[in-house]
Amino acid sequence: xxxxxxxxxxxxxxxxxxxxxxxxxxxxxxxxxxxxxxxxxxxxxxxxxxxxxxxxxxxxxxxxxxxxxxxxxxxxxxxxxxxxxxxxxxxxxxxxxxxxxxxxxxxxxxxxxxxxxxxxxxxxxxxxxxxxxxxxxxxxxxxxxxxxxxxxxxxxxxxxxxxxxxxxxxxxxxxxxxxxxxxxxxxxxxxxxxxxxxxxxxxxxxxxxxxxxxxxxxxxxxxxxxxxxxxxxxxxxxxxxxxxxxxxxxxxxxxxxxxxxxxxxxxxxxxxxxxxxxxxxxxxxxxxxxxxxxxxxxxxxxxxxxxxxxxxxxxxxxxxxxxxxxxxxxxxxxxxxxxxxxxx
Amino acid sequence: xxxxxxxxxxxxxxxxxxxxxxxxxxxxxxxxxxxxxxxxxxxxxxxxxxxxxxxxxxxxxxxxxxxxxxxxxxxxxxxxxxxxxxxxxxxxxxxxxxxxxxxxxxxxxxxxxxxxxxxxxxxxxxxxxxxxxxxxxxxxxxxxxxxxxxxxxxxxxxxxxxxxxxxxxxxxxxxxxxxxxxxxxxxxxxxxxxxxxxxxxxxxxxxxxxxxxxxxxxxxxxxxxxxxxxxxxxxxxxxxxxxxxxxxxxxxxxxxxxxxxxxxxxxxxxxxxxxxxxxxxxxxxxxxxxxxxxxxxxxxxxxxxxxxxxxxxxxxxxxxxxxxxxxxxxxxxxxxxxxxxxxxxxxxxxxxxxxxxxxxxxxxxxxxxxxxxxxxxxxxxxxxxxxxxxxxxxxxxxxxxxxxxxxxxxxxxxxxxxxxxxxxxxxxxxxxxxxxxxxxxxxxxxxxxxxxxxxxxxxxxxxxxxxxxxxxxx
Numbered sequence: 152x153x154x155x156x157x158x159x160x161x162x163x164x165x166x167x168x169x170x171x172x173x174x175x176x177x178x179x180x181x182x183x184x185x186x187x188x189x190x191x192x193x194x195x196x197x198x199x200x201x202x203x204x205x206x207x208x209x210x211x212x213x214x215x216x217x218x219x220x221x222x223x224x225x226x227x228x229x230x231x232x233x234x235x236x237x238x239x240x241x242x243x244x245x246x247x248x249x250x251x252x253x254x255x256x257x258x259x260x261x262x263x264x265x266x267x268x269x270x271x272x273x274x275x276x277x278x279x280x281x282x283x284x285x286x287x288x289x290x291x292x293x294x295x296x297x298x299x300x301x302x303x304x305x306x307x308x309x310x311x312x313x314x315x316x317x318x319x320x321x322x323x324x325x326x327x328x329x330x331x332x333x334x335x336x337x338x339x340x341x342x343x344x345x346x347x348x349x350x351x352x353x354x355x356x357x358x359x360x361x362x363x364x365x366x367x368x369x370x371x372x373x374x375x376x377x378x379x380x381x382x383x384x385x386x387x388x389x390x391x392x393x394x395x396x397x398x399x400x401x402x403x404x405x406x407x408x409x410x411x412x413x414x415x416x417x418x419x420x421x422x423x424x425x426x427x428x429x430x431x432x433x434x435x436x437x438x439x440x441x442x443x444x445x446x447x448x449x450x451x452x453x454x455x456x457x458x459x460x461x462x463x464x465x466x467x468x469x470x471x472x473x474x475x476x477x478x479x480x481x482x483x484x485x486x487x488x489x490x491x492x493x494x495x
Numbered sequence: 496x497x498x499x500x501x502x503x504x505x506x507x508x509x510x511x512x513x514x515x516x517x518x519x520x521x522x523x524x525x526x527x528x529x530x531x532x533x534x535x536x537x538x539x540x541x542x543x544x545x546x547x548x549x550x551x552x553x554x555x556x557x558x559x560x561x562x563x564x565x566x567x568x569x570x571x572x573x574x575x576x577x578x579x580x581x582x583x584x585x586x587x588x589x590x591x592x593x594x595x596x597x598x599x600x601x602x603x604x605x606x607x608x609x610x611x612x613x614x615x616x617x618x619x620x621x622x623x624x625x626x627x628x629x630x631x632x633x634x635x636x637x638x639x640x641x642x643x644x645x646x647x648x649x650x651x652x653x654x655x656x657x658x659x660x661x662x663x664x665x666x667x668x669x670x671x672x673x674x675x676x677x678x679x680x681x682x683x684x685x686x687x688x689x690x691x692x693x694x695x696x697x698x699x700x701x702x703x704x705x706x707x708x709x710x711x712x713x714x715x716x717x718x719x720x721x722x723x724x725x726x727x728x729x730x731x732x733x734x735x736x737x738x739x740x741x742x743x744x745x746x747x748x749x750x751x752x753x754x755x756x757x758x759x760x761x762x763x764x765x766x767x768x769x770x771x772x773x774x775x776x777x778x779x780x781x782x783x784x785x786x787x788x789x790x791x792x793x794x795x796x797x798x799x800x801x802x803x804x805x806x807x808x809x810x811x812x813x814x815x816x817x818x819x820x821x822x823x824x825x826x827x828x829x830x831x832x833x834x835x836x837x838x839x840x841x842x843x844x845x846x847x848x849x850x851x852x853x854x855x856x857x858x859x860x861x862x863x864x865x866x867x868x869x870x871x872x873x874x875x876x877x878x879x880x881x882x883x884x885x886x887x888x889x890x891x892x893x894x895x896x897x898x899x900x901x902x903x904x905x906x907x908x909x910x911x912x913x914x915x916x917x918x919x920x921x922x923x924x925x926x927x928x929x930x931x932x933x934x935x936x937x938x939x940x941x942x943x944x945x946x947x948x949x950x951x952x953x954x955x956x957x958x959x960x961x962x963x964x965x966x967x968x969x
Binding site: 153156316330333 | 705708905906907909910944946947948951955958
């Protein structure tokens, strides 16, 4: 009886006072965003960058160049670890639910992360979405996109029944970090190193480190995505989530743009796959009248720490360039300026 | 399906509910049998048929032993049973080991021979149930018990799922009468079972698995680590080995209690032992008593003088080591313990001769010193047990004793310290009886609150519920 009571109390705490523990990465970013919004002057437009850790780590809003004379936007990085269009869609729902209405939403499209060209490969969201992080209303949204909605609901329920087990690593990382096992020492990196603009400044990415280790890391990533280099076909659920996301933005009057972040793997793709990816992104952009910020060649290979995330210097230089050549023209209504390619 | 997994908890809850809802004792036995077969089949269906077949053969042999009065035929029957069970154990567990050892010996002698490695799947828990089967037929042969007439009862004795895969090694004379006894629902017994189960869960998930976090990297590559890390890893493994196996035994005893059965205790605070002989009386009691009753005593025990006793000890402990695994390091571990036991016998004679020595050792500091020395001796012997080869074990021991510069463990040591102190405090409390006394005096709500806290802490500190128990490999 005491045990049941303790679990009920813990559930209540997680749903109310300690709700940040339910999904620390999202909730910490949300809290920072609220603080930034409270400090901003009324006329500064709110620009939210939505995407995976490629956005979360690789773009640093505090380093964006300020344009003299005009009101610079409040740019917030809402990149979440392992986020694909399904999680991006969920993230927007949550923001809107929390009365946060961005003026601009820049949505990362990382085709490699939702490529379904290999038969039997589930969408990334299926294994990256932790049922534990979801609320009831989130579950209702995700059920539309998940390939096994019943399993998701079952996991969600099981996690709710014994929260001290389901939430154990989050609780440990918060209150007894040194009790986390070695394999989970980096478990909370997604929210431990966040700055006030949502940028995730992981210490590992400070420098490239020894060349041999860099080669091993990048080779590992290249190998990880090898099955997907030949062709590109989007996962149905990811494609639907992306389209739904754009529809919601249109309905809510949110200006949107699609971002293709610098791509380490571009040389690995077959010409056919590249053409299929380009066609897919262009098609989505054209159908929804959304500009595409194609920045795939904006960083050299040696600027990547592991093939996905930038080393610190590259983050800084890329952010400056992004602000100057992508964001500013976009906000000034000249997005065509950024639909060109640069040599990395 | 390990005891800590969600699948097992669901399975056990279902079996428990059905078991107590059934009003017919015979149906309960059949349910236990079906559940036990299902439990074992969740690992491997075909291997489950092997146990059923071998138990059925033993059933027939035992019935034959009961019916037969001719000494010669009785000897033939018992030989068939013992050889059959040992043959099964030998084939599944030791074939590759013996072939590999033979190949090494022939190669050392100059012969160029190579034996293939056979692809044999070792049935989980085979070391435990073959020993149970042997003890059953031997006890029937010795007229200590009568042969079981009901095959289902004998199958439940061997296959009873709480003890099936990692013991305790149950004796037929203790268990078979319990099957026949009609059982009634008893809240106190259920509470006792839950207590045992919870304690086992805590030992396994909180202490053993966390200690493995410190021990595993050190034993994976001992030559890379310095003396400090080697000691940390060794002490961590010493605690892990105890908490892992005694945790499993506690869960088995608890699950059995909930079903109305009593399994014998397998551990009795072994790290409070004041000498190595006492250690073996407190550690894996069901195995050490089995070896005493079915190997050591039949060899002559300690009745034929010191040299013969020493020889008997070396044979028994060598087999004990080999029982743990098909590798020479286990055999050496057993032989080292045989040496220690022989040495202790000699030291005891010394103490009897020199009264002052006994008196010193019986003082409080003397007792503490004895506990400490015994614990450290046990820990050092475990180095040979845990390493993959004797040479690696000896290398690690030399690094621990002689001092070596090397890497330190790249892990925060807070949890290591906390758990070492916790195990020491719990041992001290249980050893002095404070634990038992306070448990009886505390009001029920306080005890309930305590259990809830233990369960919450266990779940909070669990690393991985699927990490197998150490003794599954034996």
